[in-house]
Amino acid sequence: MTAGPLARFKVLDLTRVRAGPTAVRYLADWGADCIKVEMPPSAGEMDMGGPRHGPDFQNLHRNKRSITLNLKEPDGKAVFMKLVEQADVVVENYRADVKFRLGIDYESLKKVNPKIILGSISGFGQDGPYAERAGFDQIAQGMGGLMMVTGNPGEGPMRAGIAVADVGAGLHCAIGILIALLERETSGQGQWVSSSLLQAMISMCDFQAARWTIAKDVPGQAGNNHPTSIPTGVFKTKDGYINIAASGGHIYKRFCEAIKSPELYTDERFSTDKGRAKNRDALNDEINKRVAQYGSADLVEKLNKAGVPAGPIYKMDEMFADPQVKHLKMAHPVHSPKLGDIELIGQAINMSRTPFEMKTATPEQGEHTDAVLKEAGFDDAAIADFRKRGVI
Structure with missing residues (x-):
């Protein structure tokens, strides 16, 4: 020592x-x-x-x-x-x-x-x-x-x-x-x-607090949805739940391609940042319909290979068993x-x-x-x- x-x-x-x-x-x-x-x-x-x-x-x-x-x-x-x-x-x-x-x-x-x-x-x-x-x-x-x-x-x-x-x-x-x-x-x-x-x-509270001090915007509760980055949140797979962060035009496009749903990118409701924010609930519903066919581990692997941030949602024992956490x-x-x-x-x-x-x-x-x-x-x-x- x-x-x-x-x-x-x-x-x-x-x-x-x-x-x-x-x-x-x-x-x-x-x-x-x-x-x-x-x-x-x-x-x-x-x-x-x-x-x-x-x-x-x-x-x-x-x-x-x-x-x-x-x-x-x-x-x-x-x-x-x-x-x-x-x-x-x-x-x-x-x-x-x-x-x-x-x-x-x-x-x-x-x-x-x-x-x-x-x-x-x-x-x-x-x-x-x-x-x-x-x-x-x-x-x-x-x-x-x-x-x-x-x-x-x-x-x-x-x-x-x-x-x-x-x-x-x-x-x-x-x-x-x-x-x-x-x-x-x-x-x-x-x-x-x-x-x-x-x-x-x-x-x-950082950016949430600054929303008030600068823009006089009072942020509210958004549950598992990220308050400003859309779509980012918790989605239900075939065997559980995962986090997906697919906000921004380029990442969102890669996400749609990775789950073989190009129509979600071309749909006028979801084709722009503003549209995805306005129609967040509808977009989340459409994403949940599509990711339900994937297992959590497979989808996390697929999305990360495509350059889309995604990760499992662990209990404590699962977290400490993760190879990166062990590393x-x-x-x-x-x-x-x-x-x-x-x-x-x-x-x-x-x-x-x-x-x-x-x-x-x-x-x-x-x-x-x-x-x-x-x-x-x-x-x-x-x-x-x-x-x-x-x-x-």
Whole structure:
């Protein structure tokens, strides 16, 4: 195993549930020394977002070390500030006001280490009318516009099947932290980086959101139809369903030829982009009639050979069995002392010289407390005293 491109950075991870742990995972996977700070068992269990040995927690906290530390105790805060002196980054996703109550806000951290970078994730932003509200992925999906462009028309709002806002906020925060680390090389100063579930959700709505800001067009629900590219959607084959993306004149022509239906290209209702948009439902019906004679796998192969984007619609087990997914190594093996040999989800970034590594499974609670505190300068007697008093 190599040291990893981020090995020179030390990260103190105060995060929980999903958005914050996602941000830190990017840093950990490329070698940063990420120290997960958890409450001692004697101080009560933190809201971890699921069982420690469940798939979700294991996938979020790989490649980290774990210490226990009670930040509500004066000595616990003092130990934390000692760690801050030697750290590069602190990441938290408390409700916006909590860090100030604990005395670990950016200005407080900066006094201890002017080079420190604080990465913060909240539900709605660090200030403003909703700053004190607790964040939750589905709430952000609704407020960020996603649920009213997801699902079938007339069936009411629909959430996405994954934690888009949480993961998006984590990704945005990680990018911000990396930018701040690069900027620090010039300025020599740290800074406060923040993102929120609401901001991430709006950002990820992207072109749908821009339809309103630029054209004052309020996009609606289109179900499995792409909102602007036609015909693009889900079509029923002889043995299931596939996605077909045949928008644009040249691709649409190739599609019609591939399914041996040139009449769909010459039909005046469907011969232009404008006509296909106006008569979308009729066109979808005609396509479904024709693709019903094909098996899914055969049709996907046929269309891709013809230069028409198409793909199967997988359940999770089918997805991981796909040869391209296997080639991309999106299921990465790691050995867990508790769970044995398991597979976690790989990163979606490929780098020619410095790929990410799955070095260690998620640690047990406080597994590295003694080692980390000794690195910070505390001796065995001090550590034993902290443990006796519930500080660690």
